[in-house]
Amino acid sequence: MKKNFPAELVYQVFSLLIAFILVHAVYVTLIRPQASAFMEQEAVNMRADPGYVQQRSFYVVVKDYEQETSFVLMLWAFSILGYKGRAVYRQQQLLERDLLQLPDNLPIGAEDTRSLVERIRSLPEQMHDWLLPRALLTAIERFAATRNVQNVSTAARDVCSSEGERLESELSIIRYIAWAIPSVGFIGTVRGIGDALGQAHRAVEGDITGVTASLGVAFNSTFIALVISIVLMFFVHQMQLMQERLVLDSERYVDSWLVRRLKS
Secondary structure, X not given: OOOOOOHHXXXXXXXXXXXXXXXXXXXXXXXXXXXXXXHHHHHHHHHHOOOOOOOOOHHHHOOOHHHHHHHHHHXXXXXXXXXXXXXXXXXXXXOOOOOOOOOOOOOEOHHHHHHHHHHHHXXXXXXXXXXXXXXXXXXXXXXXXXXXXXXXXXXXXHHHHHHHHHHHHHOHHHHHHHHHHHHHHHHHHHHHHHHHHHOHHHHHHOOOHHHHHHHHHHHHHHHHHHHHHHHHHHHHHHHHHHHHHHHHHHHHHHHHHOHHHEOX
């Protein structure tokens, strides 16, 4: 039961809640009050000086609900990336250890497989599902059954390939978030343009403040969403690179420490 507990799912749910609470707290206590104060001061300056050039503020650019949602999704994606990155890093650290614990250049025969299996299974339980122990255990058991080095190499390669595909599929949730963020920005664009069109009659009468504010919502939401998406995709590709290196290095480890030393 403990092994099947969806720890990662629970982590994702709670990380989303925490991201929402943190971002919303910052918006309520800092961003929206500052944006309101800045906009009121700009309105006073424009009434006092008709030729006044309106300034821009970071708080005004990010004050809307679409930008808040984008930042929530960004923190959520970063928390998932951190979770997966930590797991990959711990597995990479395992590649620096000698799990077989055999003298250098000692050939490995079929009579050695039982002791090697016991050494791999004596690792901490949390490591049993890691890539390198599974690849080594599969290769050793295949050698004990077939005495064929080629079959051992194929079995280890298949384990690494399937693990690479699994790691790739697990990034789908982060890719979905990276797709959803620009979509949220486009929703803000549609909302802003719709509000601007709804106030077109005021612009005809000479009051364009409502139209400009709505267009600001449209452009600011898309701008923030695209910037966040660019940053997020960079880290997604870095995570993918780490996972690919783990798979390739694990395959190389099995080949160097086990396959080349097998005595058929």
